[in-house]
Amino acid sequence: MTLTAATATVMAAEVVVVVNPKNAAPQMSSEQAAQYFLxxxxxxTPVDQPESSSIRGEFYKKLADKEASQVKAIWSKLVFTGKGTLPKEYGSSADVKKAVAADPNLIGYIEKSAVDSSVKVVATLP
Structure with a gap:
């Protein structure tokens, strides 16, 4: 497999929005999920992946048709006006999954391939 093909495979990964299995949140649309992440x-409480990760850019593009930098600007304004707190950043999908599994109030996103019984999928972004 060439590097380009490998990159394309990574970029085409399905991204899912996850919550703690104890959370009563039902399935949600992209628009509903976007309410938390914007x-x-x-x-x-949304949790984020690192700014440098490819999944973060892909997630916001699929979720709200926004670049990660546009989302950062939205959060900066909310923080500046006292209307929000930046989502905590975790280093990887595994870290996001672990945090969400430990806290019923968190909502995060990971690659679909990383899903297991420790989290509940509430939205899939193809």
Whole structure:
């Protein structure tokens, strides 16, 4: 497999939005999930992946048709005006999954291939 093919495979990974299995959150649309990740709802606390990760850019593009830098600007404004707190950043999908599995109030995103019984998928972003 060439490097280009390997990169394409990684970029084409399905991204899922996950919560703790104890969380009563039902399946949600991209628009509903976006409410948490764009600071419009505080019912769940979003957690993020590193700015440098390819999944972060892919997630925000699929979720809200926004670049990660646009989302960062939205959060910066919320923080500056006292209306929000930046989502905590975790180093990898494994770290996000571990955090979400430990806290019913968190919502995060990981590669679909990383899903196991420790988290519940509430949205899939093809």
């Amino acid at each position: 600071g419009k709802s505080t019912a769940l």
